Amino acid sequence: MVAIETTALTKRFGEVLAVNDLNLRIEDGEIFGFLGPNGAGKSTTINMLLDFHRPTAGAATVLGYDSQTETDAIRKRVGVLPEGLELYERLTAREHLELCVQMKNADDTPESVLARVGLSDDGDRKTGGFSKGMRQRLSLGMALIGDPELIILDEPTSGLDPNGIQHFRELLREEAESGTTVFFSSHILSEVEAVCDRVGIMNNGELVALDSIDTLREHTGTGGEVEITVESVPDDLQLQSLDGVSNTTIEGNEIHTHCSSTDAKMSVIRHIDTNATITGIVVGEASLEELFNEYTDSRDGDRDVDDDETKEKDKQEVIA
């Protein structure tokens, strides 16, 4: 079955074309990451799926139900963590969960949900005193109530500490293993890569990429670095003459090159192997940041990516 399908889905707010002609199909059981910089149209899309916003044109179905005419059927079967969910400051975490259980006619116990989201010790505290991360954990718990067939989460890790993010990933995997489809938006690239089967990248209201991150990496050809350590560097290596190889530098007995593809990386390794004795190889993939920029060209945009993210290089030791 198809969990989410949009057909030419479009939303205009006055002059702003927030979502333009979006065609998306999410299969049952997928963990799908919906990526994009600030203002790309992610929340607007989610809001149209749940009928919080009416589309200007086009249509959407969620679990086979029309998102405008069969909203009740959708809300019964879907767990939602909307952007900027307001909690009732005077109610405790447990009371929030009890309300959700009643509304969804579910049989979850507040204790089990509190434990799942790491709030076992805070169930009787009023949410007015909760930190941002604790609010987010509780909101996630509320979305999980009633064993939904699909969970739709808008920026679910916003405010979570590293431990909370790790916990969140485990929760998503558990949900997916039990057959739940997961659709979540984010602008944090590594978070999406860590859990998603496929990603869609939005930019300026348009879907600019739709695939697995590995395949997107291959298509963009952003390649990556290869660092090879040799017993001694031969005089005239001529690496620049190899296809797809650039920026060669030598430091001591280490040779660094930038390669535009996996083939280029392999030819560098073969070339050096025939001319020198290799003692170590480190192959780095293009950073997620580079990949993202390749699709969104938003280097000057206002999105907020962690410094650590921008420095990320997914290096892999190939030979010790």
Ligand SMILES: Nc1ncnc2c1ncn2[C@@H]1O[C@H](COP(=O)(O)OP(=O)(O)OP(=O)(O)O)[C@@H](O)[C@H]1O
């Ligand atoms: N209610 C609204 N009225 C007017 N413009 C809106 C409204 N909601 C969204 N927009 C505009 O639509 C565009 C897409 O916004 P949206 O919130 O969908 O982006 P987003 O990808 O979710 O961004 P973020 O990561 O910052 O949450 C933006 O230009 C935004 O200003």
